[in-house]
Amino acid sequence: xxxxxxxxxxLVRRRGQEARLRCSPMKGHSHVYWYRQLPEEGxxxxxxLQKENIIDESGMPxxxxxxEFPKEGPSILRIQQVVRGDxxxxxxxxxxxxxxxxxxxxxxxxxxxxVV
Amino acid sequence: xxxVVQSPLSLVVHEGDTVTLNCSYEVTNFRxxxxxxxxxxxxxxxxxxxxxxxxxxxxxxxSILDKKELFSILNITATQTGDSAIYLCAAFAQGGSEKxxxxxxxxxxxxx
Numbered sequence: 145x146x147x148x149x150x151x152x153x154x155l156v157r158r159r160g161q162e163a164r165l166r167c168s169p170m171k172g173h174s175h176v177y178w179y180r181q182l183p184e185e186g187x188x189x190x191x192x193l194q195k196e197n198i199i200d201e202s203g204m205p206x207x208x209x210x211x212e213f214p215k216e217g218p219s220i221l222r223i224q225q226v227v228r229g230d231x232x233x234x235x236x237x238x239x240x241x242x243x244x245x246x247x248x249x250x251x252x253x254x255x256x257x258x259v260v
Numbered sequence: 261x262x263x264v265v266q267s268p269l270s271l272v273v274h275e276g277d278t279v280t281l282n283c284s285y286e287v288t289n290f291r292x293x294x295x296x297x298x299x300x301x302x303x304x305x306x307x308x309x310x311x312x313x314x315x316x317x318x319x320x321x322x323s324i325l326d327k328k329e330l331f332s333i334l335n336i337t338a339t340q341t342g343d344s345a346i347y348l349c350a351a352f353a354q355g356g357s358e359k360x361x362x363x364x365x366x367x368x369x370x371x372x
Binding site for chain 1: 305362
Protein backbone atom coordinates (compact mmCIF):
# COMPACT_ATOMS: atom_id res chain seq x y z
CA UNK A 145 0.00 0.00 0.00
CA UNK A 146 1.80 3.05 -1.26
CA UNK A 147 0.03 5.50 1.00
CA UNK A 148 -1.13 8.93 -0.03
CA UNK A 149 1.02 10.18 -2.90
CA UNK A 150 1.48 13.83 -3.66
CA UNK A 151 3.42 15.39 -6.47
CA UNK A 152 5.39 17.33 -7.06
CA UNK A 153 7.14 17.51 -3.70
CA UNK A 154 8.46 20.97 -4.50
CA LEU A 155 7.04 23.48 -6.94
CA VAL A 156 8.39 26.89 -7.81
CA ARG A 157 6.20 29.31 -9.72
CA ARG A 158 6.54 32.92 -10.74
CA ARG A 159 3.82 35.34 -9.76
CA GLY A 160 0.91 35.09 -12.16
CA GLN A 161 1.56 31.50 -13.20
CA GLU A 162 -0.65 28.52 -12.45
CA ALA A 163 0.18 25.83 -9.92
CA ARG A 164 -1.23 22.32 -10.12
CA LEU A 165 -0.86 20.02 -7.15
CA ARG A 166 -1.75 16.35 -7.41
CA CYS A 167 -2.86 13.85 -4.82
CA SER A 168 -3.49 10.15 -5.24
CA PRO A 169 -5.32 8.77 -2.19
CA MET A 170 -4.56 5.48 -0.55
CA LYS A 171 -5.98 2.45 -2.30
CA GLY A 172 -9.60 2.00 -1.36
CA HIS A 173 -10.00 5.56 -0.06
CA SER A 174 -12.68 7.64 -1.70
CA HIS A 175 -12.43 10.78 0.43
CA VAL A 176 -9.77 13.41 -0.11
CA TYR A 177 -8.98 16.49 1.95
CA TRP A 178 -6.65 19.35 1.16
CA TYR A 179 -4.93 21.40 3.85
CA ARG A 180 -2.59 24.35 3.73
CA GLN A 181 0.16 24.99 6.20
CA LEU A 182 1.62 28.45 6.32
CA PRO A 183 4.92 29.04 8.13
CA GLU A 184 4.50 29.03 11.92
CA GLU A 185 0.84 28.05 11.62
CA GLY A 186 -1.18 24.89 11.95
CA UNK A 187 -2.81 23.01 9.15
CA UNK A 188 -5.86 24.81 7.79
CA UNK A 189 -8.65 22.89 6.09
CA UNK A 190 -9.31 23.93 2.51
CA UNK A 191 -11.59 21.47 0.76
CA UNK A 192 -13.14 18.03 1.12
CA LEU A 193 -13.94 15.96 -1.95
CA GLN A 194 -15.34 12.61 -2.86
CA LYS A 195 -15.14 11.13 -6.32
CA GLU A 196 -16.59 13.72 -8.74
CA ASN A 197 -18.07 15.77 -5.89
CA ILE A 198 -16.96 18.72 -3.82
CA ILE A 199 -18.49 18.20 -0.40
CA ASP A 200 -17.11 21.17 1.50
CA GLU A 201 -14.97 23.96 0.10
CA SER A 202 -15.53 26.38 2.96
CA GLY A 203 -11.82 26.73 3.65
CA MET A 204 -10.79 27.50 0.11
CA PRO A 205 -10.41 31.07 -1.15
CA UNK A 206 -13.23 31.95 -3.52
CA UNK A 207 -10.95 33.27 -6.22
CA UNK A 208 -8.05 31.61 -8.03
CA UNK A 209 -8.37 28.30 -6.16
CA UNK A 210 -10.20 25.23 -7.41
CA UNK A 211 -10.16 21.53 -6.67
CA GLU A 212 -11.39 18.42 -8.35
CA PHE A 213 -11.40 14.69 -7.79
CA PRO A 214 -12.36 13.03 -11.07
CA LYS A 215 -13.68 9.53 -11.47
CA GLU A 216 -10.32 8.44 -12.79
CA GLY A 217 -7.00 9.88 -11.72
CA PRO A 218 -5.71 11.94 -8.84
CA SER A 219 -7.28 14.85 -7.07
CA ILE A 220 -6.00 18.19 -8.35
CA LEU A 221 -5.68 21.44 -6.43
CA ARG A 222 -5.27 24.29 -8.89
CA ILE A 223 -4.12 27.77 -8.03
CA GLN A 224 -4.35 30.30 -10.81
CA GLN A 225 -2.34 33.51 -11.01
CA VAL A 226 -0.30 32.65 -7.95
CA VAL A 227 0.86 35.36 -5.57
CA ARG A 228 3.64 35.32 -2.98
CA GLY A 229 1.11 34.74 -0.22
CA ASP A 230 0.25 31.36 -1.76
CA UNK A 231 3.68 30.07 -0.77
CA UNK A 232 3.01 27.27 1.71
CA UNK A 233 3.02 23.53 2.18
CA UNK A 234 -0.11 21.91 0.81
CA UNK A 235 -1.05 18.58 2.32
CA UNK A 236 -3.52 16.05 1.04
CA UNK A 237 -5.14 13.44 3.25
CA UNK A 238 -7.45 10.57 2.45
CA UNK A 239 -9.84 8.42 4.42
CA UNK A 240 -11.88 5.36 3.52
CA UNK A 241 -15.51 6.20 4.16
CA UNK A 242 -17.78 8.78 5.65
CA UNK A 243 -19.50 7.95 8.87
CA UNK A 244 -16.88 5.63 10.22
CA UNK A 245 -16.42 6.05 13.94
CA UNK A 246 -12.77 5.28 13.72
CA UNK A 247 -11.89 7.25 10.65
CA UNK A 248 -8.39 8.52 10.63
CA UNK A 249 -6.93 10.61 7.89
CA UNK A 250 -3.68 9.54 6.30
CA UNK A 251 -1.50 12.32 5.00
CA UNK A 252 0.71 12.62 1.99
CA UNK A 253 4.19 14.12 2.16
CA UNK A 254 2.96 17.48 0.97
CA UNK A 255 3.83 19.83 -1.88
CA UNK A 256 5.90 22.82 -0.93
CA UNK A 257 4.90 25.69 -3.21
CA UNK A 258 7.22 28.66 -3.51
CA VAL A 259 6.10 31.69 -5.45
CA VAL A 260 8.93 33.95 -6.59
CA UNK B 261 -16.37 29.04 14.55
CA UNK B 262 -14.67 25.72 15.21
CA UNK B 263 -11.32 26.05 16.92
CA VAL B 264 -8.58 24.01 18.52
CA VAL B 265 -6.08 25.60 20.87
CA GLN B 266 -2.82 23.97 21.86
CA SER B 267 -0.46 24.90 24.65
CA PRO B 268 2.31 25.55 25.11
CA LEU B 269 3.25 26.67 21.61
CA SER B 270 6.86 25.83 22.27
CA LEU B 271 8.65 23.67 24.82
CA VAL B 272 12.33 22.92 25.42
CA VAL B 273 13.32 20.06 27.70
CA HIS B 274 16.26 17.78 28.41
CA GLU B 275 16.42 14.12 27.54
CA GLY B 276 14.70 12.05 30.18
CA ASP B 277 12.17 14.71 31.12
CA THR B 278 8.43 14.06 31.00
CA VAL B 279 6.26 16.49 29.05
CA THR B 280 2.54 17.14 28.87
CA LEU B 281 1.03 18.81 25.84
CA ASN B 282 -2.42 20.34 26.05
CA CYS B 283 -5.23 20.63 23.54
CA SER B 284 -8.63 22.24 24.03
CA TYR B 285 -11.34 22.30 21.40
CA GLU B 286 -14.63 23.86 20.48
CA VAL B 287 -16.05 22.01 17.52
CA THR B 288 -19.60 21.55 16.31
CA ASN B 289 -20.59 17.90 15.94
CA PHE B 290 -17.40 16.68 17.57
CA ARG B 291 -16.60 13.08 16.74
CA UNK B 292 -13.03 12.40 17.79
CA UNK B 293 -9.70 13.97 18.57
CA UNK B 294 -6.47 13.08 16.84
CA UNK B 295 -2.83 13.66 17.66
CA UNK B 296 -0.15 13.86 14.98
CA UNK B 297 3.61 14.19 15.08
CA UNK B 298 5.11 16.38 12.38
CA UNK B 299 8.78 16.45 11.64
CA UNK B 300 10.05 17.85 8.36
CA UNK B 301 7.36 16.15 6.36
CA UNK B 302 3.77 15.02 6.59
CA UNK B 303 2.03 14.64 9.91
CA UNK B 304 2.15 11.06 11.10
CA UNK B 305 -0.72 9.67 13.06
CA UNK B 306 -0.27 9.01 16.78
CA UNK B 307 -3.66 8.56 18.43
CA UNK B 308 -7.35 8.83 17.83
CA UNK B 309 -9.52 9.42 20.91
CA UNK B 310 -13.26 9.04 20.83
CA UNK B 311 -14.29 8.18 24.38
CA UNK B 312 -13.66 10.14 27.56
CA UNK B 313 -11.36 8.82 30.23
CA UNK B 314 -9.80 5.97 28.28
CA UNK B 315 -6.06 6.34 28.04
CA UNK B 316 -4.34 5.28 24.87
CA UNK B 317 -0.70 4.26 25.06
CA UNK B 318 2.02 3.65 22.56
CA UNK B 319 5.42 3.12 24.11
CA UNK B 320 6.40 6.28 25.96
CA UNK B 321 3.47 8.24 24.57
CA UNK B 322 0.00 8.30 26.05
CA SER B 323 -3.07 10.43 25.57
CA ILE B 324 -6.47 10.91 27.12
CA LEU B 325 -9.63 12.80 26.25
CA ASP B 326 -12.07 14.68 28.50
CA LYS B 327 -15.26 15.33 26.53
CA LYS B 328 -16.89 17.15 29.40
CA GLU B 329 -14.12 19.73 29.73
CA LEU B 330 -13.32 19.60 26.00
CA PHE B 331 -9.63 18.92 26.21
CA SER B 332 -7.01 16.30 25.64
CA ILE B 333 -3.44 15.83 26.82
CA LEU B 334 -0.51 14.06 25.25
CA ASN B 335 2.17 12.78 27.62
CA ILE B 336 5.66 11.79 26.64
CA THR B 337 7.80 10.16 29.32
CA ALA B 338 11.58 9.74 29.29
CA THR B 339 11.88 12.04 26.30
CA GLN B 340 14.54 11.44 23.65
CA THR B 341 16.05 13.77 21.07
CA GLY B 342 14.07 11.91 18.43
CA ASP B 343 10.87 13.16 20.04
CA SER B 344 11.73 16.67 18.85
CA ALA B 345 8.91 17.65 16.49
CA ILE B 346 5.74 19.64 16.21
CA TYR B 347 2.81 17.85 17.82
CA LEU B 348 -0.50 18.64 16.24
CA CYS B 349 -3.90 18.15 17.77
CA ALA B 350 -6.95 17.97 15.51
CA ALA B 351 -10.65 17.70 16.21
CA PHE B 352 -12.67 15.64 13.79
CA ALA B 353 -16.06 17.16 13.12
CA GLN B 354 -18.80 15.31 11.37
CA GLY B 355 -22.09 16.45 10.01
CA GLY B 356 -22.82 17.57 6.48
CA SER B 357 -19.10 17.64 5.95
CA GLU B 358 -16.17 15.92 7.55
CA LYS B 359 -13.05 17.82 8.33
CA UNK B 360 -10.19 18.03 10.74
CA UNK B 361 -9.72 21.28 12.58
CA UNK B 362 -6.10 21.62 13.61
CA UNK B 363 -4.43 23.54 16.37
CA UNK B 364 -1.24 25.48 15.68
CA UNK B 365 0.85 22.76 17.24
CA UNK B 366 3.35 22.52 20.06
CA UNK B 367 6.98 22.63 19.00
CA UNK B 368 8.90 20.29 21.27
CA UNK B 369 12.67 20.42 21.40
CA UNK B 370 14.48 17.75 23.39
CA UNK B 371 18.12 18.58 24.10
CA UNK B 372 20.72 15.93 24.92
